[in-house]
Amino acid sequence: MSDLHTTSSGESHGSVSSYIIGFVLAVILTVLAFAVVATHSLSPSGTVLAISALALVQVLVHLHYFLHMGGGSEQRWNNICFVFTVGFVAIFIIGTLFIMNNTALHMMSR
Incomplete structure (x- = not known):
């Protein structure tokens, strides 16, 4: 089964498994961000850095799995x-x- 489905106009859409993977990754990244803040396990600057890194990864996950932006031509x-x-x-x-x-x-x- 192909990972991408193509419509008659040539637009590609992700498969259900692709959306599920993206959703699970997004939930995990969100829970990690909440855990970093709730546990106070890092210094304030470390917390900001960790949340910023998690936010960047979250953006990349959304771009790839939900907006289907990749490196292809x-x-x-x-x-x-x-x-x-x-x-x-x-x-x-x-x-x-x-x-x-x-x-x-x-x-x-x-």
């Missing part, structure tokens, strides 16, 4: 659009923080 446009969107959001957030900080500095000087 058929995914090129999806990947380009995703990179463009991430870049745009990063510029938007960094620009907003810069403008708000600059505004706050100028308001304090008066």
Whole structure:
């Protein structure tokens, strides 16, 4: 049985087992993040680092298993659009923080 199903328009969708694997991985990563916080087993900076790492892995799991983004040539446009969107959001957030900080500095000087 193939891991991907292809529709008549050429779009690929994951199989049920692929979705189950993604769901189980997402649940495990979420439980691990809650466990790190609930047990207080790490220092505050270690907790932030561990949660950040778990969040990054969680994003990668969602991209692969639910959004079907991979390294194949058929995914090129999806990947380009995703990179463009991430870049745009990063510029938007960094620009907003810069403008708000600059505004706050100028308001304090008066």
